[in-house]
Amino acid sequence: MKNIAIIGAGQLGSRHLQALAKVNEEVVLYIVDPIEMSLEISKERFNKVNTLGKNLMCLNHTTDLPKELEFVVVSTNSKQRLTVLQELLNHAQVKYLLLEKFLFPTIQEYEQATRILETKDTSVYVNCARTMWPAYQKLKIKMEKSSSITYEVVGVNWNLASNAIHFLNLFLYLLNESEVTIDTSMLDYEPLKSKREGYIEFSGTLTAVTPSQHKLILTSNLVGDSSTMIRIKSDTQVIEINELNQIISINGDKETFNMHHQSNLTNQVYEQLIKTGNCSLVTYQQSAKEHIMLLHAFQEFLGDRNGAIT
Structure with a gap:
């Protein structure tokens, strides 16, 4: 069974979770956040739409995730994102990765992230979602x-x-x-x-x-x-x-x-990736260029x- 994770259980993270509850295959869902209240709110929102009976695991640390992950959404604030990215990819093998914007707050962090991603066999996209509409x-x-x-x-x-x-x-x-x-x-x-x-x-x-x-x-x-x-x-x-x-x-x-709201989009991103190996979102390479400009x-x-x- 495939493992899907969301790191960051804020407002947007919970909407990603609601979308992934609609994925039309058996998967195990994980959501990671150090704040218990954020996890509880996300779990409540997930339960409202979980008509397919998906399993959800709530975790406090990225390093508690499985070692093999099919799809991960990093939905933290920009200041946290590079640290989370490093921790995630040092811990697990990730096939597909979706990063929220604004990617990183400094030019140096784009350079660091690019070096990290060049060493990994991970396809990375950025959630500028209007190109999905x-x-x-x-x-x-x-x-x-x-x-x-x-x-x-x-x-x-x-x-x-x-x-x-x-x-x-x-x-x-x-x-x-x-x-x-x-x-x-x-x-x-x-x-x-x-x-x-x-x-x-x-x-x-x-x-x-x-x-x-x-x-x-x-x-x-x-x-x-x-x-x-x-x-x-x-x-x-x-x-x-x-x-x-x-x-x-x-x-x-x-x-x-x-x-189209995020709660109806992330599942489409996942399904496009599983079927074709790519999706309608911008790649990390092009998005990093746009962010840096x-x-x-x-x-x-x-x-x-x-x-x-x-």
């Missing part, structure tokens, strides 16, 4: 013949620092591009305190431009009450997406835009001011 997969096809694309995200307090990677990854995915030049000059000077202790957020506007001159514009305003909107303009199309209200408008024609820009913007992204 069928609606964005269809949109990618619609945009194939478009040029002069501007992709804009505008909202209020949507955690630009930690969520920019999602939109950068999606932007590059839709355009089949891999690099950008990032401009932070329109970010608000004072960083904001994140909801998570010890981390920061940004408000204002961040822009990124590809070598083909396609542009990404991300704006998080401090005040307002409107939903976050995505607007994509090209030479042939104007597309507006309200993910929360699940509506897309293409040149004025509206239709349903299905949003953002992190360089953020660090240059911060200068002597300290702050980590989660």
Whole structure:
């Protein structure tokens, strides 16, 4: 029987667990967290959806996991992730590994993680999940013949620092591009305190431009009450997406835009990996490149001011 583990039983970890309860084969599930209350909450959420009768083991230490693991999700904060990655791969043989974003808070940690992963026979992906959504997969096809694309995200307090990677990854995915030049000059000077202790957020506007001159514009305003909107303009199309209200408008024609929650996605990632050996998420190699581009820009913007992204 295959072993599947989640390390980190926070809000997102518990949603990964709910998704994996839906895997259509017999597996043993493990969730690891040093905090008993987090494990209890995750167990309660798991039991609500465990209609297939999966076995769940709650552990406090990564080193208590089995030595062979088919699939592992690392769902910790960014400051913890490298230590957890080292501990996990020193302890067990992992076939498939899914890392949450923001991957790591320093450039040096990307270098260390890459060296570790180069010595292991583990396929690694990063959970920038929108490329899994069928609606964005269809949109990618619609945009194939478009040029002069501007992709804009505008909202209020949507955690630009930690969520920019999602939109950068999606932007590059839709355009089949891999690099950008990032401009932070329109970010608000004072960083904001994140909801998570010890981390920061940004408000204002961040822009990124590809070598083909396609542009990404991300704006998080401090005040307002409107939903976050995505607007994509090209030479042939104007597309507006309200993910929360699940509506897309293409040149004025509206239709349903299905949003997918994590509690219905991680099982699909696992099943794709088992069937084909890969999945629709970004690989670690490409995602690390995208993270580092953002992190360089953020660090240059911060200068002597300290702050980590989660």
